[in-house]
Amino acid sequence: MNAALIHFYSKIETEYKIESYSWNLFTDLDNIPEQDRLLIRYENYALNTFNSNTLRKISAENEQMITYFRQRVETTKNIHLLSKYYHFLLNISKNNSFASKAIEYYQQVLSYYLSIHNQDFQTLHFSKTLGIIxxxxxxxKIQKESLKKQINNYLYNTTLSSKIKTFIFENIRDCKMFESGELAHYPELCIELSNNDNDSNIKERLLNLAVTFSRKTTNTELFKKANELLGDLEHKKLHPLDDNNIAISHMNEGHYENIINYYKIAGNKDKQSQATRDLEENKKHHKYIKIESKVAVKDAQKVNDLVNECLESFLTNSSEVIILKLCFDNGSLSFPPYEHIKTTTRQQMGKSISHQFFVPKLTDINKNTITISHEQFGEHQFFHIFLQNHTLPFVVELLKRTIEKRKLSYPKLKRTLLKTAFGIPYEISRGVDKIEYNWFSLIDIGLKEFFTQFSNAIKLKPTDWRFTIDFLTPKFEAILREIVQLSGGEITRVKENGDTELRPLEELLNIISIKEIFNEDDLFFFRHTFTKVWLNIRNDVAHGLCKPCDYSLSKAVLVFLCILRLNKITIQFAKNSSTHGTL
Structure with a gap:
């Protein structure tokens, strides 16, 4: 056996753990002969998260892999490797006999994480392993009864923390392992654990679990009790009123609405009435920023006619020209220029003194607040109002007409984008494999879903923008990072301890090299849509903060336009090509 391969086996034997990054184990493999790299690829398949698509792609190698991993389970002593090997064998062989072996070793891994669950993120690792089991x-359909007994032993073990029990409850909340009668004691246990814990996050999660379990067991009394306690807990999120911070009363309003709803469900009319009175008192402290806007519209019909004329002129273009206009804008989509935004905002601030008496704060959908400058707040507020009243109605109507006239569709967008920078092939390494892709392949199904939902909107059918926004948002950042790299910018930074990490999106948008590709209008639009200075869609999607009600057509259109705006890199590529003879 090659020395490098022996070293690899030794390395994974001593270092591999299920809930740790395994990609670093597959580096420095240059000295491994080509014939042995096949084995490394097998290991890579087994030790990383495998899904149905991966399994289908590698199904032709199943017999060789089954033989290989049967040998590996005889030689390794690492319980993390054994659990993954047997789980992988179970998936590729469809041989149910591997299921009990997989559970056996996952149980040993579970015991390992249980023994160190008070360290760092080990409780989360314990939870994920239990979920796999x-x-x-x-x-x-194996070991169900013994597993239920094991879970109950954990839940009633007084030496285990409320935190780890919360994760256990969340694992069994949505599965059908327990019958309704077997859940009868869980609502009371969740409430008891919540009462005895000081962590507000754990308390709230446990009370929500009590609500779920009491609903499943039709225990009305505990259902009401858990909701009342949630109302009491929500009280602790209220902030003391501060005349120097106009955001607080608005933040408190959301908490009061939650409190009232909890007490209403609990049937506690006294607390509900008191919370309602507190809400009305809180509203008396609301203050609003008044931005004076005077737009003289002498002839509204004339304005409408001009807008309609502009829209109709779009339709005289070919599909390809329409798509390129959507990509490059150049003033045709009714976006206000950044220079105009900045000038107007400064003029308004010069005429007002209100900004001298408060610090502007933004509250996100999770009730977190951030402080931004008066200039940023004014610029993005102006931009937001303009988008809602002018740009978005114009663009939505434009998309509607071009789709109805069959000037725009997903296949036509695909054909056009593949002729641009989005169609240029790139090659990356994944383990020992070389993978070819282009930027369009990163966004294809997100764009397709956008057209599906927009067509539903045109037909006045129900729409669901969740997939479009959740899928395309991280792809925007992914492509932008590659554009930064291609422009000579750095996408990573070095921390004080010498480790490296990815630069956040806010920093990427300030890198000098991309200002040769995107102008201030583009960068302002990107910041407004994705960063914390306004909509913060990137953060909300990345952290899973959005609820179904937070997804909308307007947000989907903005994300869609931002994706297309990235295509401005095509212009830069064309310039470089004409100058240097290469892209």
Whole structure:
């Protein structure tokens, strides 16, 4: 056996753990002969998260892999490797006999994480491992009763923390392992654990679990009790009123609405009435920023006619020209220029003194607040109002007409974008494999879903923008990072301890090299849409903060336009090509 391969096996034997980054174990493999790299690829398949698509792609190698991993389970002593090997064998062989072996070693891994659950993120690792065991047990119908007994032993073990029990409850909340009668004691246990814990996050999660379990067991009394306690807990999120911070009363309003709803469900009319009175008193402290806007419209019909004329002129273009206009804008989409935004905002601030008496704060959908400058607040507020009243109605109507006239569709967008920078092939390494891709392949199904939902909107059918926004948002950042790299910018930074990390999106948008590709209008639009200075869609999507009601057509259109605006890199590529003879 090659020395480098022996070193690799030794490395994974001593270092591999299920809930740790395994990609670094597959580096420095240059000295491994080509014939042995196949084995490394097998290991890569087994030790990383495998899904149905991966399994389908590698199905032709199943017999060789089964033989290989049967040998590996005889030689390794690492319980993390053994659990993954047997789980992988179970998936590729469809041999149910591997299920019990997979559970056996996952149980040993579970015990390992349980023994160190008070360290760092080990409770989360314990939870994920338990979830895997439950999924195998449920799918292959094995060890169900013993697993239920084990879970109950954990839940009633007085030496374990409320935190780890919360994760256990969340693992069994949505699975069908327990019958309704077996859940009868859980609502009371969740409430008891919540009462005895000081962590507000854990308390709230436990009370929500109590609500879920009491609903499943039709325990009306505990259902009401848990909701009343949630109302009491929500009280602790209220902020003391401060005349120097106009945001606080608005933040408190959301908490009061939650409190009232909890007490209403609990049937506690006294507390509900008191909270309603407190809400009305809180509203008396609301203050608003008044931005004076005077637009003389002498002839509204004439304005409408001009807008309609502009829209109709779009339709005289070919599909390809329409798509390129959507990409490059150049003033055709009714976006206000940044220079105009900045000038107007400064003029308004010069005429007002209100900004001298408060610090502007933004509250996100999760009730977190950030402080921004008066200039930023004024600029983005102006931009937001203009978008809502002018740009978005214009663009939505434009998309509607071009789609109805069959000037714009997903296949036509795909054909056009593949002729641009989005169609240029790139090559990356994944383990020992070389993968070819282009930027369009990163966004294809997100764009397709955008057109599906927009067509539903045109037909006045129900729409669901969740996939469009959740899928395209991280792809915007992914492509932007590659554009920064291609422009010579750095996408990583070095921390004080010498480690490296990815630069956040806010920093990427300030890198000098991309200002040769995107102008201030583009960068302002990107910041407004994705960063914390306004909509913050990137953060909300990345942290899973959005609820179904937070997804809208307007946000989807903005994300869609930002994706297309990235295509301005095509212009830069064309310049470089004409100058240097290469892209």
């Amino acid at each position: 439950i999924s195998i047990s449920m799918r292959y």
